[in-house]
Structure formats: structure tokens, C-alpha cells
Amino acid sequence: MTMSSFLMPGSGTLAMDSFFLVGWWFAILVLPPIMGWAWMVSNVFDKHAMRFFLGREKWNLVHMLMGVAAVAALVLMPLPGIAGFAAGYAGMLFLLAADIIIFVVVTNRDDERVPAGSKLRLDFSKMAEAKKAKAAAKHAATVALQIAGADKQTIRAPEKESPDYEIRIAAEQMFIAGSRLDAYQMDIAPGPDAYQISYLVDGVRQAGEKMLPQLAVKVIDFWKAAGGLDIEDRRRRLSGDASIRTDAETVPIRITSMGSKGGMRLTLTVNPAQSVRLKAEDLGLLDPQYESVRTLASEEEGLVLLAAPGHSGRSTTLYAMLKLHDAYTSNVQTVEMEPQDALEGIRQIEFDPYKEGAEYAVTVRSVLRRDPDVVGIAELPDEATAKEVAMADMERTRIYISLNAEDALTATQLYVKAVGDAKQASDVLRGVIAQRLARSLCENCRVPYAPPADMLAKLGLPADKVKQLFKKGGQVLIRNKPEICPVCQGIGYKGQTGLFEVFRIGPTEREMIVANNWSGLRAEFRKQQLPDIQQAALSKAVMGVTSIEEISRVCAPKKKSAPRKSKPGSSAQKPAAT
Secondary structure: OOHHHHOOOOOHHHHHHHHHHHOHHHHHHHHHHHHHHHHHHHHHHHHHHHHOOOOHHHHHHHHHHHHHHHHHHHHOOOOOHHHHHHHHHHHHHHHHHHHHHHHHHHHHHHOOOOOHHHOOOOOHHHHHHHHHHHHHHHOOOOOOOEEEOOOOOEOOOOOOOOOHHHHHHHHHHHHHHHHHOOOOEEEEEEOOOOEEEEEEEOOEEEEEEEEOHHHHHHHHHHHHHHOOOOOOOOOOOEEEEEEEEOOOOEEEEEEEEEEOOOOEEEEEEEOOOHHHOOOHHHOOOOHHHHHHHHHHHHHOOEEEEEEEOOOOOHHHHHHHHHHOOOOOOOOEEEEEOOOOOOOOOOEEEEOOOOOOOOOHHHHHHHHHOOOOOEEEEOOOOOHHHHHHHHHOOOOOOEEEEEEEOOOHHHHHHHHHHHHOOHHHHHHOEEEEEEEEEEEEEOOOOOEEEOOOHHHHHHHOOOOOOOOOEEEOOOEEEEOOEEEEOOOOOOOOEEEEEEEEEEEEOOHHHHHHHHOOOHHHHHHHHHHOOOOOHHHHHHHHHHOOOOOHHHHHHHHOOOOOOOOOOOOOOOOOOOOOOO
16 A cells, blocks of 8 residues: 555545654653653652651642643643644643642742752752763762862862872761751861861751861861962961852852961851841841831941850841941941951951951041941950940941840940940940840751649749740651651751840930949849840740750850950851851
8 A cells, every 4th residue: 555545635634643643753742741740750859748748648649630631631632633732732841840830839938847958949050060060070089079169160079099089088078967967167176186076056066076187187278278278377367268069059168277276277167148148037036126126227326236155146137237227328338357248238348367567446447437327347356446436426327346245234344344434435335236046946846845833933934824835856757657857857956046135225224334333234124124135035935936945055154264364355256147
């Protein structure tokens, strides 16, 4: 039978359409999108839903219905011929894509059980780049990470047989171990008999592996070289930037090295800029405290002290306060030893303590003489700086000073002592904001309980109103079997929340400062009827944000150390996000 026998009058088009619809072109066009969708659902979405307890069965049903609808749109399209196939094919692609987008958008936006770093992304360009980089890595030595230096170029992996291979693996393992703990700071420092690696996880330091001094020094040199730092300089504080590339994302890191009595110290800070990018309303202030903070910012004159211990969010709060001022209509400047992030519209002046003839107080004086509207001073390292601030003309200038202190009263005392003249110091003072950080309970595994009456009485909480508190869990039930919580990795806490006290300084408070009447100043603070740090902490516990155990840890009095000459502030330390 010849082909011409098929081409009867009126039947040529039908024959060609049938040939197309059942031929190999059909498989080429239809199978790849269906197989790609099926792979995404089974290998990515299903595992994601199972890991974070997102209703795996519900979502699998949704995927199945969308898949059936997509096939039905292709097969049951009523239009005849090629036009019908094209319309059905477009409908199939639309339904498959809609299923993928709906899952990603809904689980990212509406489900708090998914940590920020684990949210799904639909950036296929980055996926392609990661795949390309992964393929290139297979041709190099077997290393787990791609490390890009200060010049943005990937540091080539050494061959397995080379002496540098052990150093590279040790450096990577230090970072990988910290990443598994979700640490935002990783340190390596000399100990009595070896170097000790440690990790700062939500404000709590956890010990890592020990490392022989010979290897530790080489690992430190590797990270210094990655950050573009001078390897031979083993005395000064040096800081540089690098990045870690994984299949999912690129993580910026800040590399800081310094000399110490026992040897070199190194700190890796993960994503330092992101950790300080919070607005004032996201810091953790209670509602009346936030209103007081906004009122303080609106005055735009005088001095406000920002106080916190090390690693308690001072930089985050300083930046948040500066952002309450319009940097495009006001002249806003900062003086910092090490800027943590680039602030849009704000002039950030970096002070280099190793520069010949450099003095922090002189730099501050120079800035204040330019008649700025708002100035953020990130440190109060000496008395000279405090005196320069107290003598400044603040009728048109608002100044924020960040200093290392436990609470508002201690911060006021340190500032007044540094100035040396209580009258001069108090004349410009308008407010004090103090803070600490407490770990937030993991919402996926926290455990509710009914607190006993004697416990509530000891805490000063009303038994008739507080019926339930929460404590850390660390485990969840999966098919009636306890398993480690996948969100917090069994720690029971995830993230941190700020505990604040915000007090205004008015005429009565200034009288107490001039009279050196600190108990009277404390009483005046209480009269403002705003919560102190401990009261704010209890409020967070009642709300289920944190636990009584964590409050006890954070608010416990610090052990007194041996007497030494004190300074009003300390050199810059990287704070945690508030």
C-alpha cells in the first residue's frame, strides 16, 4: 500500500494530525515536562514536607490531582488536530508549573516551621550555576565546599597528594560543623595544650574539636589568605571578607584574626550584614517600649545611650535607631571601628586604630564639628570620647552611643564617670536603651505545662492569669516514635529575641544624676511604668516566646571578677541579630 492511498479527499489533514499525535514527536514534547515535574515532587517537595512536618499526605494528594488534571488537559482537549494538541499541551504545562509555584509560595510564606535558610527557591539560573560548579569540583580534589576569596575568585582545591590537602579539609570541617549547628560565629583560639574550636549558637558558646597547634596555625593562615589578609601580620586585628558557595546558596563570611598572648586567634562570622538588618519594630521591643523608642527618635536632639553586653545586639540596635531617621533629608553619619553593614544614605566613617596618630576622640570631634543631624558612635573606648560628646552642641544634633553595659543604670553610671562632670554629662542625656538577648523556644517542639502556684508567686506572676508556660522540647513524635526535632536539631531553641528596657531622662532624672543618687535614679525609672529587662523577659515567657529556664540564664547576676581598671566601653565585638 502506498502513501497516496492515505491522501483521500478531505482526509489528508486528519492523517497527518494522527501521525503527529502518536509519533515520536509526541514523546519528545510531553515526557520531559512530566518527568521533570514528577522528579521535583518526589525528590524535593515530598522530602521537604516530610522534614518539616508540612502535611505530607495532604500535599501529595494535591500534587496527584494537579498531575491528573494536567494529563487530562492534554488528552481530553475537545479541539481537533494540531491546534487542539497545542492548546492541551499549553494547559498541561500551566497546571504542572502552577503546582510547583503553589507549593513553594505557600510553604515559604505561611509555614513558620520552615527556617529562613531552608526555604525553597525557584531561581533556576542559580541552580544551573551550582550544577556547573559541582561538575567542575568533581575534576578537582574531593572537597566539600567552594570557597571564594576577597577577589571573588574560587580558591582552587589542592590535589589529594599535596600537603595543603589536609589543611583545606580541616578548614572546611570547621565551617561545616558550625553550619550544622546553625552557628553565626566560629572561633579557633589557643588553649593549654591545643587549639580549641568553638561555635556561638544563638548566643551560647559550644565547644568543637581540638586541633594540634601546627595544623591550627596553618588553618588560620588558610582563612586569612582567603580573606585577603596579611599572613605575616600576627599581631594586629585584621578583617576581610570571603564567601562559601554551596549547591543552594552563597554565604558571605567575615574573617577576623588577631594576636593574643597564647598565639593567633581567628573568627569566622557568617553573613554578618544580614544579622544586623532589622528594623526597630522587629527588635523584640514590647509595644509601650517601641512607642517610647519612636518618641525618643522623633526629638532629634540630645544623647541616647544604647547598652548591652558583648554579643547582645548592640550594632543591630544602633543601626535600627539610625534607620528611624530619614537619611535622605537628614545628615546621618557613624563612627565605627568595623562597620557591620552598608547603611543606605548614611556616611559611615571607619576608624583604624593602627593608623599612625589615630585617636578615636579626635575622629568623633571632627564629625561633630560638621554639624550633622544624627550621629551614631559605635564605641565608647575612652574618657576623651565621652567628654567630646558631652561638650558637643546638641541643640540640633541627635547622638547615639553604643557601650558595653549590663543595664540602663550601669550604662548611665559608666557614661557619667567617663565624662567626669555629672552636670555636663546629664545636661545632654535624653534616654537610655539597654538590652540582652534570650534564645527563642523552637515552636515546632516546645512543650506546654501548667506552672505551679509557688513558682508563679516567686516570679511575681498572677496565678489567675498565667495558666500555661512553655519549656524546651527537642523532640517530636513521628508515627508515635520520639525523634530529634528537625528544626532545632534537638536543642529546643531556635533564634533569639531581644529583652529591652527603655527609659527617658528628664529634669528629675538629671537631678538624681547630678546628686550621684543612683538609687533615686532607679526609683525614677520605675515611676515611668515601663518594664525593665527582667519584666520584659517574663512577658516573653508568658507569650510562649522563651522559657523560664532561659530567662534565669540570661538575667542571672554576672560573677564578679578580680578588680581591674575599667573603661566605659570595649572594642568592637560582633553582636548577634536581635
